[in-house]
Amino acid sequence: MQTFAVYVDNKPGVLNRVASLFRRRAFNIESLTVGHTETPGISRMTIVVDTDERGGRLVVANLYKLIPVRRVDNITDVPTIVRDLALIKVSATGDARTQVMQLVDVYRARIVDVSPESLVIEATGTEDKIDSLLEVLRPYGVGEMVRTGRVEMARGTTTPARRGARATVVGLDDAGAGSV
């Protein structure tokens, strides 16, 4: 798995261009999230691709061919904070309801809606944590579930994506031989 933070112009059709690129080059997208950034007009995608390091280089190089792409960081090997957010509807009454509420506590999740037949749980954390919560909730009957998919940010100080920033491409300058 390789993870990329991709800064793009927030223009119509950009997601289509990115998706089309992955389809054409036969790269399999594991997850893709998009959202605004602190810079107006620039959106940020977190893309997880099922490929190895060599494939990761090709993904970066190919993304840079898209004109609306401003900057691509391969953050696979960079210390990052990873979060996934899930809303999970569990049908639980009586005893089950108490047990579910205890599990929610253990996972530091929250109950955000209560109805006579069901509870809606909001959980944030790594994908593993959400997977594991789901696992323990499943026996009670998970009625409905929605997840944002992985969002990710490098730890420490990073330069914000300026318009047209000439970025160094993390993970590409292996030896820095030759000249550019």
Next chain:
Amino acid sequence: MSSDKQTLTGAQALWDCLVREGVTVVFGYPGGAILPAYDAMLDFPIRHVLVRHEQGATHMADGYARATGKVGVAVATSGPGATNMVTGIATAMMDSSPIVCITGQVGSALIGSDAFQETDITGITLPITKHNLLVTRAADVAPAIREAFAIAANGRPGPVLVDITKDAQLGTCELDWDGAAPDLEALARPGHSMGDDPIELINAARRPLILAGHGIILGGAEAALQALAEKAQIPVAMTLLGIGGFPASHPLNLGMMGMHGEAWVNTAIQEADLLVALGMRFDDRVTGNIKTYALNAKKIHVDIDPCEFNKTVKVDSAVSGSVGDVLREWMPHVATGGRSTWIDHITELKGDSAVRDIQNLPDDGHLYAAHVINDLWRITEGKAVVVTDVGQHQMWEAQYYKHESPRSLITSGGLGTMGFALPAAIGAKVGRPDAEVWVVVGDGGFQMTMAELATLVQEELDVKIAVINNGYLGMVRQWQEFFYQRRYAATPISGPDFAKLAESFGLHGATVTTRAEVAGAVATARKCRGALIDFRVEQEDSVFPMVPAGADLDKMIRRPSPIVETAAD
């Protein structure tokens, strides 16, 4: 041309910008959605070449670009006009040719409604353009055109399509040329290099080869390549699109590599200890079986597009940048070569190739395509701009016409688009009116776009056409002969009397059936403005050597020795 700020319609802004971009000629075909632009065109110093099919317009723009190095421009209406451009755009994309295609689009209020002649051409061309833009307001025309030209010509060149709605053409705007300048900083892309030091690899190599591709010509790196090859004494092998990037007569030029490359070149690649790949992309047609490709060699890859690094062949050192810049930086550090053992060895490898060469076949009354092309080369003193189509004749041209200068061979390599030659030659001739332009085309491919003969005549252009007429879709027939037990499914092809056809368009036409007639016919054609020669060549001749698709590069099918062949006749 207008002074700095001026109120114009979107259509006027379009031509104003094109003129400022240096455009003097466009290739196009009108229709409803592009009509406002056509109307405005009359007031600008633009030559319009009316094509007979929009595919022709794109190939002409492409041929113009390849012949001149400038951006070629094609214009079409919405819907069918735009979809007819698709093949030409894909052709330009595969061969990194800078063209800008301008299409009309239905009014912006109608977009998405399946209006008459509405087609989502930006959607359709997304994967076959370097970039495309939809313009729905007059004010956006100028920035879009300026951005399109910057993108088409910079970095690795390629096609850009600008789709302009009818209301954007009709609406008015303040044209602000300077304000419309593209954000070049935003278009800049990070380069990168990786792996071993290329200089060390070169200086340590005993059996190095340079593989020279289209990037040499696109990057204007011919002199830098020659300087490097001569200083380090490294022989140079050419890709099909690299031909012309290094003089054919240069002692270090080995000739073409790959599927129909010279036998000694492919063998040398397999024996080399270093490949220096310059502006080429290890296409499967040049590598053969990738698993057995150049296993003895370290590999250096220089390309302007980092996407090419490690895409098919794993390399030890990759350097991104324009080839010329990189080579100039290398030069002072590259050791002066003494590689005569290696060079002598390659000369030895040529071995019996000369004996097998079709040039040495006696004139036995048969007309071989290779003879025709070799004679054409001799008579035109190797100075013509030759535009070929796709098939056997294309490979024979590459083998037997010796190109000394860049942009003198124009051919569809990556996409292999039949029908390319005639329209691309028209574009080349428009771009370089002083050049002697020859089309070398098969009887199959010619029939795909021969309607452009009318364009040739209407524009009073002097293009010569050599139809290599073998009565077959020859290259496919050859595959059927070699790999499908001679079962000639759908490859025999008939055609009109091409000489008469040419005459009916007002061109000089001639038919040649023996080798003895070749020189005379070519000489006569050279004196006419626009001429076609129908060369009725050997029907079942094949291109040798041939590396079957997917086979090891040095496992070539060779031409049977002439003695055997004469005996079989």
